Amino acid sequence: MYERIPKEGSSYSRWFDYVMEKAELYDYGRYPVKGCGIWLPYGFKIRRFVLNYMRKLLDETGHEEILMPLLIPEDLLSKEKEHIEGFKGEVYWVTKGGEEDLDVKLALRPTSETVISLYESYWLKSYKQLPRKYYQIVNIFRYETKATKPMIRVREVTTFKEAHTIHETYEDAEKQVVEAINIYRKFFDALGIPYLISKRPDWDKFAGALYTIAFDTIMPDGRTLQIGTVHNLGQNFTKVFEVRIQLSDESIDYAWQTSYGISERVIAALISVHGDDLGLILPPEFAPIQVVIVPIPIKNMWDKILEISRNVYESLKAHNIRVHLDDREEYSPGYKFYDWELRGVPLRIEIGSKEVNTGTVTLA
Amino acid sequence: MYERIPKEGSSYSRWFDYVMEKAELYDYGRYPVKGCGIWLPYGFKIRRFVLNYMRKLLDETGHEEILMPLLIPEDLLSKEKEHIEGFKGEVYWVTKGGEEDLDVKLALRPTSETVISLYESYWLKSYKQLPRKYYQIVNIFRYETKATKPMIRVREVTTFKEAHTIHETYEDAEKQVVEAINIYRKFFDALGIPYLISKRPDWDKFAGALYTIAFDTIMPDGRTLQIGTVHNLGQNFTKVFEVRIQLSDESIDYAWQTSYGISERVIAALISVHGDDLGLILPPEFAPIQVVIVPIPIKNMWDKILEISRNVYESLKAHNIRVHLDDREEYSPGYKFYDWELRGVPLRIEIGSKEVNTGTVTLA
Numbered sequence: 001m002y003e004r005i006p007k008e009g010s011s012y013s014r015w016f017d018y019v020m021e022k023a024e025l026y027d028y029g030r031y032p033v034k035g036c037g038i039w040l041p042y043g044f045k046i047r048r049f050v051l052n053y054m055r056k057l058l059d060e061t062g063h064e065e066i067l068m069p070l071l072i073p074e075d076l077l078s079k080e081k082e083h084i085e086g087f088k089g090e091v092y093w094v095t096k097g098g099e100e101d102l103d104v105k106l107a108l109r110p111t112s113e114t115v116i117s118l119y120e121s122y123w124l125k126s127y128k129q130l131p132r133k134y135y136q137i138v139n140i141f142r143y144e145t146k147a148t149k150p151m152i153r154v155r156e157v158t159t160f161k162e163a164h165t166i167h168e169t170y171e172d173a174e175k176q177v178v179e180a181i182n183i184y185r186k187f188f189d190a191l192g193i194p195y196l197i198s199k200r201p202d203w204d205k206f207a208g209a210l211y212t213i214a215f216d217t218i219m220p221d222g223r224t225l226q227i228g229t230v231h232n233l234g235q236n237f238t239k240v241f242e243v244r245i246q247l248s249d250e251s252i253d254y255a256w257q258t259s260y261g262i263s264e265r266v267i268a269a270l271i272s273v274h275g276d277d278l279g280l281i282l283p284p285e286f287a288p289i290q291v292v293i294v295p296i297p298i299k300n301m302w303d304k305i306l307e308i309s310r311n312v313y314e315s316l317k318a319h320n321i322r323v324h325l326d327d328r329e330e331y332s333p334g335y336k337f338y339d340w341e342l343r344g345v346p347l348r349i350e351i352g353s354k355e356v357n358t359g360t361v362t363l364a
Numbered sequence: 365m366y367e368r369i370p371k372e373g374s375s376y377s378r379w380f381d382y383v384m385e386k387a388e389l390y391d392y393g394r395y396p397v398k399g400c401g402i403w404l405p406y407g408f409k410i411r412r413f414v415l416n417y418m419r420k421l422l423d424e425t426g427h428e429e430i431l432m433p434l435l436i437p438e439d440l441l442s443k444e445k446e447h448i449e450g451f452k453g454e455v456y457w458v459t460k461g462g463e464e465d466l467d468v469k470l471a472l473r474p475t476s477e478t479v480i481s482l483y484e485s486y487w488l489k490s491y492k493q494l495p496r497k498y499y500q501i502v503n504i505f506r507y508e509t510k511a512t513k514p515m516i517r518v519r520e521v522t523t524f525k526e527a528h529t530i531h532e533t534y535e536d537a538e539k540q541v542v543e544a545i546n547i548y549r550k551f552f553d554a555l556g557i558p559y560l561i562s563k564r565p566d567w568d569k570f571a572g573a574l575y576t577i578a579f580d581t582i583m584p585d586g587r588t589l590q591i592g593t594v595h596n597l598g599q600n601f602t603k604v605f606e607v608r609i610q611l612s613d614e615s616i617d618y619a620w621q622t623s624y625g626i627s628e629r630v631i632a633a634l635i636s637v638h639g640d641d642l643g644l645i646l647p648p649e650f651a652p653i654q655v656v657i658v659p660i661p662i663k664n665m666w667d668k669i670l671e672i673s674r675n676v677y678e679s680l681k682a683h684n685i686r687v688h689l690d691d692r693e694e695y696s697p698g699y700k701f702y703d704w705e706l707r708g709v710p711l712r713i714e715i716g717s718k719e720v721n722t723g724t725v726t727l728a
Contacts, residue, residue, distance in 0.1 A: 039429035064405035093460040098453045098506035143461035
């Protein structure tokens with residue numbers, strides 16, 4: 001039932017799809033809309049731990065979580081000319097409601113700079129209200145015409161963390177770019193994902209930004225994957241959205257913005273960087289199950305073994321360790337070892353006759 | 365700056381909109397797409413606490429969180445005839461990707477019974493895999509033609525918790541309906557929202573269900589608001605999606621399903637049920653700020669008062685209380701009292717000359 005696929009090199013892509021499926025992370029490739037998949041319970045839990053850590057980093061640096069509308073009317077999305085030029089080839093459009101044609105086409109958000117800028121023009125009038133740092137974690141849509149790949153190149157990006165900040169001066173925005181880079185450094189360091197930071201050439205910057213700084217990692221097939229970007233937006237959006245602010249010297253000027261984002265590519269990188277030929281390897285902080293207990297079936301001792309297993313389970317649980325007792329009788333210990341290694345459980349405890357007799361446990 | 369609007373009776377609707385805006389919960393009514401709004405930081409935090417409690421109730425009863433695609437192709441959504449009949453008048457359709465017309469129209473999910481049933485036909489083959497209880501918390505879309513109202517009747521329902529369960533027998537599905545009702549009871553009890561439970565008449569059941577049980581509450585204007593529904597879906601979806609299962613007696617049959625949902629209407633009810641003419645009143649478990657400290661400016665004592673305020677702040681924070689120190693110097697204590705009452709902070713601590721001299725604090 002289990003295969004051993006070399007992670008490194010040319011078989012990486014097959015390894016990745018195999019782990020996705022067998023570890024039950026993300027069901028991909030059989031939904032009738034190309035580029036859309038479904039997060040399965042085990043994968044969803046990894047996603048939850050990763051996002052909670054990102055939320056912690058953002059919350060403790062004064063970022064505020066909000067939730068903006070998915071639908072963006074065509075004229076709103078088109079206000080900043082470079083922005084719409086960059087995105088118009090890959091936007092999904094809603095044109096009908098019920099049986100009626102809509103008066104105005106509605107985009108499924110590809111990103112939300114236009115929406116936040118509209119609201120900032122309502123909310124913010126004075127430098128005293130600045131800086132503000134907002135973020136949301138949402139799905140976004142890109143009508144990709146290239147080959148899609150689960151979590152890496154999809155049409156529904158299910159997990160887009162986009163931060164949007166606004167400042168009184170250019171210098172403040174520059175400082176925010178540095179803060180954003182430091183937050184992402186900390187994030188990727190905690191996930192154990194190596195990265196390179198570089199400024200993108202002009203032709204490759206975010207559509208509407210002054211410049212873009214990107215985080216790249218190297219995947220096991222040797223290709224680079226962009227896993228995070230930080231943009232200094234200058235006054236490009238605040239000018240067209242009329243986000244005018246009274247400055248501390250009492251003059252009036254357009255505010256300055258930055259934005260920065262990560263997506264489920266981070267989880268693809270987490271899986272790919274740490275995994276081995278047997279499957280996932282997860283850092284304990286992000287593992288849905290940190291310890292699995294496998295009781296070894298021994299004739300005449302099974303009840304005793306189960307009892308000890310349950311005691312170990314309860315005492316680990318009492319210490320807030322995410323522990324699972326695999327007491328399924330229809331599977332062999334060998335099968336279970338493979339199964340939990342594939343799913344990247346950091347620690348396995350085996351309990352059999354030796355453990356019962358000696359009062360110790362075996363860790364693997 | 366602040367008004368006092370009677371919550372009960374005919375002014376309720378004005379009260380609700382006023383509280384939404386002034387307490388900065390949800391910015392509604394000025395987005396260019398009707399029926400769409402934006403969750404503001406303070407409102408988002410209430411939403412977070414409410415959802416975390418729902419997640420806890422679901423996780424501890426064996427529900428597994430997943431995340432399904434937003435886009436549903438027309439033929440998938442149309443498979444169950446009663447279902448599409450019920451929803452087709454209010455579905456948003458994506459018809460274009462970039463500059464191209466799509467071959468198949470894609471619905472923005474109005475609900476996800478069709479998607480989960482498709483996947484269950486892939487995943488589930490045997491009674492040994494049952495029951496399974498899935499849920500997701502997502503946005504859904506309804507092209508409402510009636511008047512919209514923030515959080516109550518919207519086109520983008522931003523916060524839809526939909527659970528989908530699958531069982532071997534009709535009796536198991538019936539038991540699941542009872543479990544779902546008990547979970548919702550516990551949820552609404554914790555939120556302090558009174559409810560009536562009733563079976564909907566046939567013409568008002570969920571499109572595709574055998575029957576629907578609904579939770580209603582009474583709003584301050586005397587109208588009822590449906591705040592939760594539980595559906596026994598029978599085999600209606602499993603038949604058209606071919607979710608066939610080997611039963612414990614080795615025969616093959618279609619599985620049985622239930623689904624149940626709540627939305628941000630729960631938060632609208634939370635606000636409306638508990639509030640008073642001065643604004644929000646929040647149960648402490650769901651309050652973003654549980655205690656606010658307001659130092660009273662007294663000449664020659666301000667430094668001392670601030671120091672004590674900070675000490676109180678730190679010691680409450682150390683006890684994991686969500687505390688806020690309002691040391692803004694540009695606002696009077698009276699203004700601050702109004703402001704925090706409007707936002708429903710359960711407890712206020714005032715620190716002034718009396719408190720400094722006696723070493724006590726004043727609670728309000």
